[in-house]
Amino acid sequence: MPDWAAIRQEYPALAGRTFLNTATFGQLSRRAVAAMHAHLERRQKTACGDFLSWFDDHDRLRSKLARLIRADAADIAFVPNAAAALGLLTSGIDWREGDEIAILENEFPNQIYAPKHIAARGVTLREEPWPGFLDAITPRTRLVSVSSVNYSTGFRVPLEPVARRCRETGALFYLDGTQSCGALDFDFTAIQPDMFSVNCYKWMLAPNGAAFMAVHPRLRERLAPLSIGWRSHEGWRNVDNLHQGAPVFKTSAEKYEGGMLPSVVLYALEASVDFLLETGLGAIEARDLALAAEVRAAAARLGGESLPFTDSAIAALRFEGADSSALARALKARDIQVSARYGLLRVSTHFYNDSSDVENFESALRAELRR
Known part of the structure; x- marks a missing residue:
């Protein structure tokens, strides 16, 4: 037991405050900060x-990320953010009029804006609720783009049936794991999305600027790099002779990186991983879910309603009658950090939280609701 x-x-950062807002930003550990300083x-x-050795270190991180999500190190590439990963994918599809993109309703803006931009080319965007979502994935669907956990409601998407439906119809499956990776167990090899991307500044507890994607081999075979740079050629480590003609791409996902990597934040990410x-x-997921259950129980004692999604850390x-944004501001004034999203008070618990945080939240919220 940890x-x-x-x-x-x-x-x-947890000292002297109640922080229940990892769904917005995770906190940095002492060892992550020390890794950046080092x-x-x-x-x-x-x-x-010794700059070439930095890449050796980041390859070590690549292997650790692969272990975390049960992928192969060759699947992993570092990206500026999850939006860049989705942009790479959507730019590599030869869209035709009549094509469709399927997303879940109330998705994070990344999942909405990119498809709506593409829809201007005659592509139909289907934004559907979960009941019936699988029926929205048809042979006309070129891309299914979902978040593993909804950022506002905490809804945890049943991934296996989505992946199965994508295979049946031939649709590409893009999965954003930003609100789950680091909090919930995930098996990339079992689910087999075509692309899985993560912003690591939330549940992965790294600085902003740290992000990665896992690209399935079947997609790597057909998806060309979007940004071509000095590291695009498979022989880039021969820095004494970088001019090698047209780039010959690696078969691994590293071919999508192109140039220098944000080493400072990647060393912090490695410490967090x-x-x-x-x-x-497994222990982290159990801890996170148990604490989230305590939050829901506290809300019920105060007459609140929890959305019926109990298998995520959100x-x-x-x-009734309370403005969630006003409540979040009032709680922040009491040094209790939560957030408001989509008219809901969003409380997110991670393994560094404990029951005292929930007790402080309940006490402060009770006082605010009585005002």
């Missing part, structure tokens, strides 16, 4: 003379 109290001490100090000492792997995603709450 020592949850010791884990909490690794996150200095890299910057190394740069000063070496004048970046180490922490997640040491703790164990508790979406509604209180």
